[in-house]
Amino acid sequence: MAKHPFHDVAIVGIANSEQARILEGHDSTTITFQAVHRVLADTGLSPSDIDGVAAGPFSGPLTYYMRNGPSWRHYMAPSIPTILDAASAIATGQCHTVLVAHGSAGVYTERASTAPWTRPAHEFVVAYGMFTAAEFALIAQRHMHMHGTTPEQLATVAATVRNNGHVHPDAVYYGRGPFTPDDILASRMVADPFHLLDCAMTSEGACALILTTRERAQDLPTKPVYILGGACDSFGPSYQHPPAWDLAGPDGQNNGYTGRWAAQKSFAMAELGPTDVDVCEFYDPFSFEIIRQFEAYGFCEEGEGGEFIMDGRIGPGGQYPVTTDGGTMSFSHGGAAVQQLQRVIRGVEQLRGTCVTSQVPDAKVAMCSNGGAGALFTDVMLLGTETP
Amino acid sequence: MSELLQPQSPGIPLPVPTLYSQPYWDGCKVGELRYQRCRDCGAITMDPAPACSACFSTNLDWEVSTGQGEVYSWTTVWRPQTPAFTVPYVAVIVTLDEGFWLLANLINCTVDAVHVGMRVKSTFVELSEEITLPYFEPAD
Numbered sequence: 001m002a003k004h005p006f007h008d009v010a011i012v013g014i015a016n017s018e019q020a021r022i023l024e025g026h027d028s029t030t031i032t033f034q035a036v037h038r039v040l041a042d043t044g045l046s047p048s049d050i051d052g053v054a055a056g057p058f059s060g061p062l063t064y065y066m067r068n069g070p071s072w073r074h075y076m077a078p079s080i081p082t083i084l085d086a087a088s089a090i091a092t093g094q095c096h097t098v099l100v101a102h103g104s105a106g107v108y109t110e111r112a113s114t115a116p117w118t119r120p121a122h123e124f125v126v127a128y129g130m131f132t133a134a135e136f137a138l139i140a141q142r143h144m145h146m147h148g149t150t151p152e153q154l155a156t157v158a159a160t161v162r163n164n165g166h167v168h169p170d171a172v173y174y175g176r177g178p179f180t181p182d183d184i185l186a187s188r189m190v191a192d193p194f195h196l197l198d199c200a201m202t203s204e205g206a207c208a209l210i211l212t213t214r215e216r217a218q219d220l221p222t223k224p225v226y227i228l229g230g231a232c233d234s235f236g237p238s239y240q241h242p243p244a245w246d247l248a249g250p251d252g253q254n255n256g257y258t259g260r261w262a263a264q265k266s267f268a269m270a271e272l273g274p275t276d277v278d279v280c281e282f283y284d285p286f287s288f289e290i291i292r293q294f295e296a297y298g299f300c301e302e303g304e305g306g307e308f309i310m311d312g313r314i315g316p317g318g319q320y321p322v323t324t325d326g327g328t329m330s331f332s333h334g335g336a337a338v339q340q341l342q343r344v345i346r347g348v349e350q351l352r353g354t355c356v357t358s359q360v361p362d363a364k365v366a367m368c369s370n371g372g373a374g375a376l377f378t379d380v381m382l383l384g385t386e387t388p
Numbered sequence: 389m390s391e392l393l394q395p396q397s398p399g400i401p402l403p404v405p406t407l408y409s410q411p412y413w414d415g416c417k418v419g420e421l422r423y424q425r426c427r428d429c430g431a432i433t434m435d436p437a438p439a440c441s442a443c444f445s446t447n448l449d450w451e452v453s454t455g456q457g458e459v460y461s462w463t464t465v466w467r468p469q470t471p472a473f474t475v476p477y478v479a480v481i482v483t484l485d486e487g488f489w490l491l492a493n494l495i496n497c498t499v500d501a502v503h504v505g506m507r508v509k510s511t512f513v514e515l516s517e518e519i520t521l522p523y524f525e526p527a528d
Binding site: 138196 | 404409461465490515519521
């Protein structure tokens, strides 16, 4: 028997649709269906093999048009929590094979404004011009004040992640580099300390995954990648309240290190620690978030993240390569959720050993994440080629 | 930049008060920065909420802050959220002396002067008949 119920679940299918700044001729539904076609082709499965659908607003339409009902379903825009819910549904016998999918096109059209999903109209932020970059900047500035973290360290993260996208033929910003930290610092300021190139971009695209039981995975053509652990930390709704580093409950666990408790639970499920991780597919909405996550997850001490990421440690061939497809800064950022699923897709690709660029040799354990302290949540997953 | 930061002009998106936040916005109209204190455990709750954020009691009272505090974190924004906003503007989280955080914009200050620990005080700007908005400015 598995040591944790997640270990009985494998990710057997992954696919990205085409990704672009603007996908002419597509809307969110058609691009999502493209990703679904691709993930079915990846696994050799047909719609009748799927008995669960977790695709946010597309769960109902996909089930209807695939005629795969009755089917388990999940309506939240899918990211790591959804994948964990799907794995739980499989592990508890509610279904055996779940399609996870999401897509976005034609949603962000008013380009003079920031993207609509970055600026909820909550009464305590709406009149102060807040949006994602400003929220995350308030977190980064506090860390810089406490620990002396520098703009050059932030720029080193951004250059590293962007260069991973620069060489990736499927990245929206393929061939747009290479970047040095000085190039990042020379880009225009958006929200101090974040220059334009410290920030995620916006684009359009879709992606999909298929999860099934360990047993069924053995009959499929793809190399199964197992869920070793996963958990989610939240400190409240995103972008409605002050994103304070020290926001905490009575036990003192604080928003600045959101994701720490999820990581501890994930490592315990996996019977692993940070030094066992071969590739860090961390969520990269802003450069500082990578520094914060290395501290939060226990890869280094509090306040040392800025030094930790220097000297090539997070680049190709380094000890902990990060966000190896270029992430939200360069690969794609298709809305509120697609790019979160893409962290897990890239983790699976690394463990299959099929990355066309930036493949980490013989990668066996991948750590994937979503969210960030500026948004008051962080979700974590550990993937592996083997289970304990 | 040596120019003093200004409040935003009417036309920006404005808050829509809720049942439990209305007393806060009523306070702003009369120049009071109001916050909630729990009658049961004494803790402060902010932003306004239907229950105490320490003990979850609904037995909350309104009190008036001195409006004095210090900058906890800040960012100068150069790319506006929407074209309704004039840049640059500075978003701050202020720790009020009573011990709660408030997110607002900083005005009457140069962009270069803002820093963590800076002493500030609240000031109010009427933006519509319904909404007067609290800002912060340097305390001296």
